Amino acid sequence: MNALFRRLAGLRPAGVLAAHTVLLLVMLAGMSRLTLRNNDDADLPANDPIVQTNKKFEAIFGGKDRVLIGLESADAFSPGSLTATREITDAFVGLKWVVGNEIKSLSTIKNIEANADGLDVDTLYDGPPLSxxxxxxxxxxxxxxxxIQGRVVSDDGTDSLILINVVRGSDQxxxxxxxxxxxxxxxDRFTVRVIGDLILSEAIDRGIQDDAVVLFPIGIFVQLLILWAIFRNVRLVAASVLATVVGIAWTMGLMGWLGYPVTVVTTSIPILIAVTAGSYAIYYLHALLEERLVQNDLVTANQSAMSKVAYPLWIACLTSAVGAYSLIVFKVSAIAELGVVTAIGTVASLIVVITLLPALIRCWWKDSAQSGKPTGLEASSRIMRWAEAGLTRLAAASVARPVTTLIAYVVLLGMTLVSLTFLRTGANFAEYLPDGHPIKTDMAYFDARLGGSRYFDVLVEAGANEGVQDPAFLRRVEAIQRYAETLPSVGHTLSFVDVLTRIDxxxxxxxxxxxxxxxxQAAQYLLLYSISSSPEDFSDLVDYDYRRVKIFIPVKTSEQDTHIAIYRQLKDFIAQQPTDGILVEYGGNLLVWLAQMDYIIIGKIQNIISSVITIVLLCAFFFRSLRYALLAAAPIVLAILATFALMAVLGLRLxxxxxxxTGITIGIGIDFSYHFLYHYRRARERSGDAHAAIVDAIQASGAAILFTVVVTVLGFTAFIFSAFTPIQNFGYLVSVNMIFSGLATFTLIPALLAVRRPQAGVTPVMAVETGHAGY
Structure with a gap:
C-alpha cells in the first residue's frame, strides 16, 4: 500500500491538477442539486405513532400547525385596530399554505346570539368604514x-389576535x-407579535445557517493562521487550505449527488470537514518537513513522506468514518444524515489531501527549493522539537508514577459517572434564540398575557357517527378540558363543547x-346553528360525521420538562376514566419534538455502544491485538463520558x-491514540524497551497530534461567537472533548503501558508492505 501512495505522490502535478479540476466541476454540479429540508415531521420515522396521529389529524381536520399574530395597541376595538385586523386577515386568504380559509380573528369569527327565530350567527363586523x-x-x-373574549382578543382588550391554520408539510x-x-x-402603528412552531423553527434555522456562513470563513482563517504559525511557509499553508476547501466541495457535492438535503443539523458539515482535512494535512506536512531536513530533493522527500503517513492516515480515516457513520442508529433522520455525510466527507477529504496537496506543493514551492536544503524550515523544526520535548516530559511524568496517574483517572471516572445521573434531556427551543430576538420576546409575551405560545392537540373519538351529541361523551371532553386547565402552564382550552355551551x-x-x-337537545342546537350559518365554522373542532372532536390545549412555556409533565398527567387522567368506547389520541408539533427527544436518548445510548464496539474491533484488526485496541479506545471513551458529565454540571441538555x-469526536479523537500507539508498537518491536518506545512514538507523531488538537480546538472555537446557543454549546463541548482526548493520549496511555509486564517477543503487527512505515 505504501508503494502505491509513493507512486501517487510522484505523479506529474499537471495531470493530478487536471483530474482534480474535472472532479471539482462535477462536485460543484452536485452542490447545485442540494435542497433544503426544514419540516419537523420529516425527521421522524414514517411509522412513528406521533407522525401517524398527526396524519390522522390532517385527514380529519386539515391543519397541522398554527401561526398566531398579535396586534397590540391602546384599544383592540378602535376603528383603526379593527380595520387593520380585517386587512391582515384578508391578506392571508388564498395563500397556498393556509388551510382553506381557516383564519380566526375579530373580523372572521362568528358571534352567536339569540333572536326571535332562534340563533343569530354572524361576523362581528364587515366592510369599511367603521364608525x-x-x-x-x-x-x-x-x-x-x-x-371570543380571551381567545381572539386579550382579556384587557389591548391585543387583537389572528390565528391561522397551516397546511401540513408547508414550507416553513x-x-x-x-x-x-x-x-x-x-x-409603525402597532406592536406586531408573531409566534408559531414553523415561525420559531425558521428563525432558529435561519439564524444558525447565517451564523454558519459567517463562522465557516472564520474557522478557515483561524486554521490558516495556526498552520502558518506552525509551518512558517505561505505556500505550504495555502496548499493545505486549498486542499481543505476542495475536500469540503467534494463532501457537499457528493451530498447533492446522493440526494441528501441540507438541514439545520448538516450545516455544521463544512467546518467538520475543514477540521478533519486540516488534521490530515498536518500529519502529511509534518512528515514532509521532517523529510526535507534530510532529503535534498523535494520529489523524493514528498514520496518518502507520503509513504510514511499514508497507511496510518488511511486506517485513522476509516476509523473516523466509522465513528461518524455510527450516528446512523439515530431514528431522527437529520442526525443520521449528518453521520452518513460526515463519514463520506472524511474519506473524501483524505483522498484530496494525499493526492492534491502533494501536487500543489510541488507546483508552488519555489524553484530554488526543489533541490537542496530549503531555507526557512529551521523555525518550524524548532517548534516541533519544543512540542515533542513538552509532550515527552508530560508522558514521562505519567510513566514515572503510573499508579498515581491511573488512580487520578479512576477518581475522575467515578466523578463523571456520578455527574451523569444529573444529565438532563430535552430542550427549550425558545432558549435557542439570543436574548432580545423578536420571536423570543413575542413568545414570552404570548406566554405571559395571551394564553400561551405552544399547544397540544387531543383527539377524542366516539364509538359511532354523531356520537359527539351524546351528553356523556360531551362531559368526558369537558372533563379533559377542565383537568388540563388545572395543570401548571396550561391556558384556556377550546373544543366543540365550548360551542355547544355557548349556544345553550x-x-x-x-x-x-x-x-x-x-x-x-344537542342535535337541536346544531340544527339551529346550521339554519343561521354553516357547520363548516367548526371544521377545525369537529369532523363532518360528528364522531371526533379536537381539544386545543395551549401551553404557556417552551420548557420541555413541563410539556412532558403535562402530557403524562393528561394520559394518566384519561387512562383512569372509563373507556365507554371512547378513543383518545394526542398530536401537535409539541409531541413531534418530544418524540425526537425520545429517539435522541435511545439513539445516543445505541450510538455510544455501537461506535465504541466497532472502533475497538477495527483497532483490534489493524493492531492484531485486543489489548492495543482497548488502549486506543480508553482516552476517547473517557473523553466522551467527561464531556457529558460537563454538560450535566453546566446544565446543558442532551x-x-x-x-x-459522540459520533463526531470519537472519529477525530481516536486518530490521536491510534497514531501514538502505531508508532509505539513499531518502536517496541524494534527495541523491546517500553519507555524508549514511548519517547520514539512522541518524536514520531507527538507534534502532529498536538498541532491537530490545536487546530481542531481553535477551529471549533469559532462556534462560540454564534448568537445561538446550540452552535455555542457544540463548539465548547467538541473543543473540551478534543483537549481531553489529546491529554489522555499522552498521559493515560503511557501510564497503562508502564504498568504492563514486559513480554518476551512481540509479534509484528503490520504486513510486510508497512513494515518500514513511520514518521
Missing part, C-alpha cells in the same frame, strides 16, 4: 362571548416570509351555558446539537 358606534358594538358583542420558509411581508406595513347560554339567556342534557458530539 365609533360600530366599534362600540363590536366591543359589546365580543366581551359578552366567551368564545415560505410561511415565515409571507407572514413578515404582510405584517411589515403595520409595524344564549338560548336560555344565561351568562354561562351548560352541556345539552340530551342527545336530541438534545439535537449535543447528541451528535
Amino acid at each position: 365609533a358606534a360600530d366599534a362600540a358594538d363590536v366591543r359589546r358583542k365580543a366581551l359578552a362571548n366567551p368564545l 420558509a415560505q410561511v415565515f416570509e409571507d407572514t413578515y411581508r404582510i405584517l411589515e406595513p403595520y409595524r 347560554g344564549v338560548m336560555n339567556n344565561k351568562p354561562a351555558g351548560e352541556i345539552p342534557a340530551t342527545f336530541d 438534545e439535537v446539537s449535543t447528541a451528535v458530539i
